[in-house]
Amino acid sequence: MAGSFKLEGRWRTQKEPTMVLSAADKSNIKAAWDKIGSHGGEYGAEALERTFMCFPTTKTYFPHFDLSHGSAQVKAHGKKVADALTLAVGHLDDLPNALSALSDLHAYKLRVDPVNFKLLSHCLLVTLASHHPAEFTPAVHASLDKFLSSVSTVLTSKYR
Amino acid sequence: MVHFTAEEKAAVVNLWARVNVELVGGEVLGRLLVVYPWTQRFFDNFGNLSSESAIMGNPKVKAHGKKVLTSFGNAVKHMDDLRDIFAELSELHCDKMHVDPENFRLLGNVILIVLATHFSKEFTPQVQAAWQKLTTAVANALAHKYH
Numbered sequence: 476m477a478g479s480f481k482l483e484g485r486w487r488t489q490k491e492p493t494m495v496l497s498a499a500d501k502s503n504i505k506a507a508w509d510k511i512g513s514h515g516g517e518y519g520a521e522a523l524e525r526t527f528m529c530f531p532t533t534k535t536y537f538p539h540f541d542l543s544h545g546s547a548q549v550k551a552h553g554k555k556v557a558d559a560l561t562l563a564v565g566h567l568d569d570l571p572n573a574l575s576a577l578s579d580l581h582a583y584k585l586r587v588d589p590v591n592f593k594l595l596s597h598c599l600l601v602t603l604a605s606h607h608p609a610e611f612t613p614a615v616h617a618s619l620d621k622f623l624s625s626v627s628t629v630l631t632s633k634y635r
Numbered sequence: 636m637v638h639f640t641a642e643e644k645a646a647v648v649n650l651w652a653r654v655n656v657e658l659v660g661g662e663v664l665g666r667l668l669v670v671y672p673w674t675q676r677f678f679d680n681f682g683n684l685s686s687e688s689a690i691m692g693n694p695k696v697k698a699h700g701k702k703v704l705t706s707f708g709n710a711v712k713h714m715d716d717l718r719d720i721f722a723e724l725s726e727l728h729c730d731k732m733h734v735d736p737e738n739f740r741l742l743g744n745v746i747l748i749v750l751a752t753h754f755s756k757e758f759t760p761q762v763q764a765a766w767q768k769l770t771t772a773v774a775n776a777l778a779h780k781y782h
Contacts, residue, residue: 604748617669
């Protein structure tokens with residue numbers, strides 16, 4: 476099969492992110508997401524606020540937003556981000572397909588520079604760590620970091 | 636040179652006073668090695684790093700983590716003077732240890748995450764921003780003498 480290779484016994488196409496989420500990673504990610512429960516939107520908004528405050532350059536993508544604390548626009552956008560991640564958690568074996576529309580959006584419309592995904596991912600981790608310190612063990616931290624990295628890779632995969 | 640406002644300094648110093656350097660240092664370095672396993676490349680002589688529990692319990696990791704975070708404590712005391720404070724360590728990390736400065740950024744972010752687990756709601760976006768600025772400045776100071 477052209478454009479394919481074998482990794483850990485499975486045939487994969489080159490379109491797949493090359494970072495592999497292990498069974499343990501998937502289990503950690505799902506458990507963490509269950510723990511988040513209905514707080515997804517709240518955490519999404521908090522992560523965005525942290526990102527804007529810690530990395531002011533990220534605000535350049537939101538000139539049309541009220542970015543003050545408690546902003547309704549940031550709250551709504553935080554929920555969008557959280558919902559997308561929830562979708563991703565439900566499709567860990569098939570992220571490129573599940574996130575295909577979002578990938579198109581980021582590539583052709585939003586065109587957020589790839590460096591910014593790392594910044595938001597970091598602030599998502601800080602948010603989760605601060606709200607659920609007991610569950611945020613090193614292994615869970617590693618799995619979530621890999622998860623967000625995989626999602627980021629998919630979202631920037633069609634950039635060029 | 637990075638300028639820290641009075642509020643930023645206060646946010647940093649206030650939190651640092653309550654950090655158990657020995658405990659947190661070990662945890663920070665341990666997490667770096669767990670979350671970014673390629674960073675283990677610098678620690679071939681540390682013994683067993685084969686699993687999360689091995690790494691987090693490894694006495695050499697704890698000892699070295701304490702050393703690293705103690706040095707960070709020096710940064711907290713000299714936030715206006717980071718380049719000078721870290722000049723020698725910068726040369727050391729370049730010439731003797733051959734550490735890619737990207738690792739300083741990774742470590743800085745792990746410090747923030749560990750602080751978030753310890754201080755929880757107190758680790759507000761504003762507090763994080765002050766600490767983010769400090770870890771970035773320390774990483775840059777440590778990279779300054781690279782050639």
